[in-house]
Amino acid sequence: MDTVILTSVALTPSRARREKGEQVLTAEQYQAKALCALLEKIGWEKKDLCKTKYALGLNEPLWPHALIYSSEVVANLGLSPKTTFVSDHGGMSALNLLLQAHALLTSELVDYVILLGADSPMTPSTPQGKWRLERTWRYELNYELPLGMIGPLSEVALIAQRHIHLYGTKEEQMGKVAVSFRTNALENPNAYLKQPLTLDEYLKSPYIAQPLRMFDAVIPVNCGYALILTREDFAKRFGDTFVKIKAVSARVNFEAQNELREITNLGLKQLVSEALEKANTTLDQVDVFQLYDDFTIITIMQLEELGVCEKGKGGEFVEKNDLTYKGNFPTNTGGGQLSAGQAGTAGGFLLLTEAVSQLLGEAGGRQVKGAEKALVTGLGGLGYNHNLLNQGVAILSR
Numbered sequence: 001m002d003t004v005i006l007t008s009v010a011l012t013p014s015r016a017r018r019e020k021g022e023q024v025l026t027a028e029q030y031q032a033k034a035l036c037a038l039l040e041k042i043g044w045e046k047k048d049l050c051k052t053k054y055a056l057g058l059n060e061p062l063w064p065h066a067l068i069y070s071s072e073v074v075a076n077l078g079l080s081p082k083t084t085f086v087s088d089h090g091g092m093s094a095l096n097l098l099l100q101a102h103a104l105l106t107s108e109l110v111d112y113v114i115l116l117g118a119d120s121p122m123t124p125s126t127p128q129g130k131w132r133l134e135r136t137w138r139y140e141l142n143y144e145l146p147l148g149m150i151g152p153l154s155e156v157a158l159i160a161q162r163h164i165h166l167y168g169t170k171e172e173q174m175g176k177v178a179v180s181f182r183t184n185a186l187e188n189p190n191a192y193l194k195q196p197l198t199l200d201e202y203l204k205s206p207y208i209a210q211p212l213r214m215f216d217a218v219i220p221v222n223c224g225y226a227l228i229l230t231r232e233d234f235a236k237r238f239g240d241t242f243v244k245i246k247a248v249s250a251r252v253n254f255e256a257q258n259e260l261r262e263i264t265n266l267g268l269k270q271l272v273s274e275a276l277e278k279a280n281t282t283l284d285q286v287d288v289f290q291l292y293d294d295f296t297i298i299t300i301m302q303l304e305e306l307g308v309c310e311k312g313k314g315g316e317f318v319e320k321n322d323l324t325y326k327g328n329f330p331t332n333t334g335g336g337q338l339s340a341g342q343a344g345t346a347g348g349f350l351l352l353t354e355a356v357s358q359l360l361g362e363a364g365g366r367q368v369k370g371a372e373k374a375l376v377t378g379l380g381g382l383g384y385n386h387n388l389l390n391q392g393v394a395i396l397s398r
Contacts, residue, residue: 247395290351
């Protein structure tokens with residue numbers, strides 16, 4: 001029996017700006033709101049869930065830094081799962097949790113799995129004196145910050161410069177990614193940025209780390225997401241509409257033995273091939289693409305590693321094709337993290353829940369006609385001497 005996703009929910013994101021009437025909530029509050037919305041959508045109450053054999057999967061948020069995190073969340077929510085599991089894989093956390101949920105269900109250790117993705121990077125907090133004690137990489141403290149690096153922005157700026165140097169990628173091509181995803185966001189009631197964006201406006205926006213402009217990077221938000229998974233035999237109790245998980249392939253630390261890696265290689269090519277083979281499908285049979293878009297250049301590089309164009313030709317592919325929900329290559333149809341927002345380490349949930357919405361036919365004005373298959377990627381953790389440390393690919397179908 002296939003593992004399936006019964007349904008998913010995505011909450012309206014917030015930048016926690018009180019002066020604009022936005023909510024200022026913690027990650028725990030987003031977890032509670034997402035769980036309640038999910039149960040309401042399937043017609044359950046918490047007492048119904050407690051009658052089942054289930055597991056709970058969570059991303060590890062930027063804050064709080066609980067020592068025994070998942071147990072604290074379970075206590076907060078008043079739940080009693082058979083087991084819990086936590087992913088600290090950043091932007092790949094959603095797919096890593098999906099992989100673990102699939103394993104738990106196929107082994108029949110549990111009958112249901114709830115995945116909660118939540119983070120509140122914009123909510124002010126001073127729990128221990130003056131500082132929030134944000135987690136960081138040891139090498140970032142030791143080798144990068146003293147030289148003036150400003151985290152992912154600086155690192156991806158170097159990657160973008162390298163791609164431009166090697167392949168002649170143009171800023172206008174990066175800009176088209178941002179403009180296309182903003183067009184998609186205009187049809188998503190849960191997107192944070194809903195003002196139209198033109199290429200001219202993109203090109204006039206300021207650099208934040210050259211060649212990256214303001215619209216080349218994600219918009220940080222607070223948000224929560226939830227999904228419920230089960231096996232197909234259990235799913236049929238809820239009806240015939242659900243999303244099948246056809247394949248999930250993941251890896252941590254691509255090219256571990258190579259200390260002089262090419263920083264424009266993401267390490268997705270093999271995973272894409274594995275996932276397509278497991279799903280018994282081909283790339284041209286995929287209807288919707290949800291590609292991890294922390295930066296526009298990373299989206300362009302993923303197109304190359306998917307195999308839709310040659311290495312270095314991602315910018316040209318973007319230039320010649322339509323990435324909007326009504327185009328020939330629908331990508332990040334909910335606006336992606338560039339326009340819908342990145343909820344800290346739960347950012348990957350945005351892409352996963354959007355894929356589910358498309359396949360269930362619940363995407364409203366941005367619905368891709370006849371969407372039967374979706375490909376989702378997850379990337380997380382910029383390494384010191386190469387590109388993203390964590391990679392994942394999932395193939396979903398009706």
